[in-house]
Amino acid sequence: MPSITYGGQSYLCRAQESVLDCMTAHGVTIPSSCHSGLCQTCLMQAVRGNIPAAAQAGLKNTLAAQKYFLACSCYPEEDIEVALPSAGTGKFSATVTAIQPLNDDIVCLQLQTDAKLEYKAGQFINLYKDAFTARSYSLASVPDIDEHLQLHIRKVPNGLVSQWIHQALNVGDSIDISEATGDCFYTEDKPDQSLLLIGTGSGLAPLYGIIRDALAQGHQGTIRLYHGSETVESLYLADELRSLSQRHRNFVYTPCISGSMVPPGYASGMVADVALRENPDLSGWRVFLCGHPAMVDNAKKQAFFAGASMRDIYADPFKSALQNNAAEQAQTAA
Ligand SMILES: Cc1cc2nc3c(=O)[nH]c(=O)nc-3n(C[C@H](O)[C@H](O)[C@H](O)COP(=O)(O)OP(=O)(O)OC[C@H]3O[C@@H](n4cnc5c(N)ncnc54)[C@H](O)[C@@H]3O)c2cc1C
Ligand code: FES
Numbered sequence: 001m002p003s004i005t006y007g008g009q010s011y012l013c014r015a016q017e018s019v020l021d022c023m024t025a026h027g028v029t030i031p032s033s034c035h036s037g038l039c040q041t042c043l044m045q046a047v048r049g050n051i052p053a054a055a056q057a058g059l060k061n062t063l064a065a066q067k068y069f070l071a072c073s074c075y076p077e078e079d080i081e082v083a084l085p086s087a088g089t090g091k092f093s094a095t096v097t098a099i100q101p102l103n104d105d106i107v108c109l110q111l112q113t114d115a116k117l118e119y120k121a122g123q124f125i126n127l128y129k130d131a132f133t134a135r136s137y138s139l140a141s142v143p144d145i146d147e148h149l150q151l152h153i154r155k156v157p158n159g160l161v162s163q164w165i166h167q168a169l170n171v172g173d174s175i176d177i178s179e180a181t182g183d184c185f186y187t188e189d190k191p192d193q194s195l196l197l198i199g200t201g202s203g204l205a206p207l208y209g210i211i212r213d214a215l216a217q218g219h220q221g222t223i224r225l226y227h228g229s230e231t232v233e234s235l236y237l238a239d240e241l242r243s244l245s246q247r248h249r250n251f252v253y254t255p256c257i258s259g260s261m262v263p264p265g266y267a268s269g270m271v272a273d274v275a276l277r278e279n280p281d282l283s284g285w286r287v288f289l290c291g292h293p294a295m296v297d298n299a300k301k302q303a304f305f306a307g308a309s310m311r312d313i314y315a316d317p318f319k320s321a322l323q324n325n326a327a328e329q330a331q332t333a334a
Contacts, residue, residue, distance in 0.1 A: 005048070005081040013076055019044065019055075020071035030084070031132045034319045035072045039136040040181055041126050042071040043090070049080030058181070063090075091128075092117055096173045097148050099165075102236040106202050107166060108140070111149040111177065119143060119180030121209030122288070124316065126178035127151070127161065135161040138206035138290065138316060139180060142213045149177075152205035152236075156320075184288060184314045186214045194222040194285045196308075198275045198299050201229060203291020206316060208237060210288055215248050223248075224279065228256040228271025228295070232263060254278070272299035276306055283307035286314070293317035 003010045004022055013022040020042050023030050033041040037057060046067040055074035056064040068085065098110040119125070121142040126134040141150035156162045169175070184206055195214065197207040204227050211223055229235045232255075241253040254274065255266050262268040269277075272295055279285075287303045289296045296317040303313055 002076040003079045004076060005079075006083070016075070018072050019069075019074040019076060019080075019082060023071065029132050030071055031128075031134055032072060033126070033135050036319055037070055037073040038317070038319060039124070039126060039134075040070060040178070041134045041136070043068055043085055044071045044074075044082045045069070045085055047081040047083050049076070049078050051080065052077055058183075060181075090179045091176050092179065094149070094175055094177050096169060096171050096175065098171060099169065102152060103234055105234065106152050106154045106236055109137075109151045109153055109165060109169070111151070111175075112147075113149065113177070117149065117177075117180060119149075120185035121213040122185040122206035122316075123180040123182040124184075124206070125149075125151075125180050127165075128176040128178075129161050129164050133160060134178070135320075136318075138182075138184070138202075138209070140205040140209045142209055142216065145212060145216060150205075150209075152202045152208075154202040182316060184210070184290065184316045186210045186217065186219070188217045188219070190221075190286070191217075191219050192221045195219070195224065195288070196275060196279055196282065196285050196303070197223070197225045197288045197290075198272055198295075199225075199227050199289070200271055200291035200295050201234070203295075203316075203318060204237065206290045207288060208241075211244070211251065215244070215251065220250065223251045224254070224275070225252070226254045226256055226267075226271050226275040228258060228274075230257070230259040231261065232257060232266065271295065272302060275299070276302045279306070281307055286312045289313065289315040289317075291316075291318055293319050 001012045004013050011022055011026050031041050033039045051069045055069040093114045094111040097112050100108045102108050124136045124138040126136050128134045137151040140152050153165050155166045199207045235255050245251045245253045256271040256274045257266045258270050267274045285308050287308050289299045296315050300315055
């Protein structure tokens with residue numbers, strides 16, 4: 001059984017136990033959010049010993065070279081000594097410049113960073129409520145278009161960070177955010193490729209950024225956005241997207257309603273089903289999927305079976321640790 005040394009104490013790590021699980025089981029708090037290797041909130045550094053390669057998946061080469069790793073994806077094979085990144089590593093200080101409602105549940109949070117943050121529309125940052133509590137939010141802003149960072153944040157019932165943002169955060173407040181990460185963004189290498197974008201709820205955030213970025217970069221291929229929600233009221237930015245589609249003939253916006261009241265002008269059904277029904281052959285397409293994890297998983301499979309190459313499918317499931325635990329418990333019970 002390998003041991004993990006942290007803060008001068010050593011802990012035995014059981015088989016199938018990640019560094020994060022081992023620390024948590026011993027009452028040691030390590031910042032974390034998704035528990036599935038996506039958000040990079042649980043970044044740690046190996047001071048001694050070797051880290052399995054899988055624990056560095058998705059990290060920038062510069063971080064991997066300094067033996068940074070993700071504690072939730074690290075299953076040690078030998079004794080290691082680990083540390084949290086030194087204060088300030090990869091963090092930016094930001095000031096809240098606006099908090100605007102987009103609908104009853106979602107606000108647009110605008111932030112101005114003290115130092116320039118390099119990012120691409122559609123990537124995500126981690127936003128810190130305090131030193132140990134962070135959540136990931138996708139960037140709806142486009143660096144060359146928008147002056148400030150823009151995030152669309154949905155109020156999750158009993159959600160620690162989203163409720164705090166909706167209820168306690170004010171314009172002028174200073175918060176910490178991480179640098180931007182993730183591969184869900186537009187690249188201009190194939191300007192004629194058709195793009196399919198599917199999102200639920202605040203999953204529109206990265207897609208809104210990606211579409212405006214692609215159009216600003218002169219993308220010529222078809223761009224089809226399907227945004228799904230249960231009711232008309234819970235969709236948002238519909239007028240802006242309709243106006244964008246009037247200004248760009250290659251951009252088509254389809255709002256989808258999964259509930260029973262579907263007025264004219266809206267597609268009826270689950271957003272991924274509607275999108276795949278209307279676009280049954282995705283050979284050669286690039287696909288972006290963001291929002292509810294079940295929708296993203298399902299749409300990924302459907303897009304692959306419709307001919308999209310896995311290399312051309314970019315997905316950001318909005319996972320949270322607590323949702324993962326609930327899903328795991330359901331699987332165990334089944
Ligand atoms: C890569 C990535 C990008 C993301 N981008 C965005 C974004 O742009 N906008 C955005 O609003 N969110 C986004 N999220 C989700 C976000 O990180 C948080 O998980 C979410 O805000 C809930 O955090 P919380 O602290 O408020 O809730 P928690 O305190 O973590 O959870 C409270 C309760 O709510 C449940 N819960 C948590 N999340 C959800 C959910 N999404 N739906 C339903 N129930 C939930 C939990 O199971 C728990 O019971 C993203 C997640 C990832 C991994
Ligand atoms: S990557 Fe480890 S908690 Fe998200």
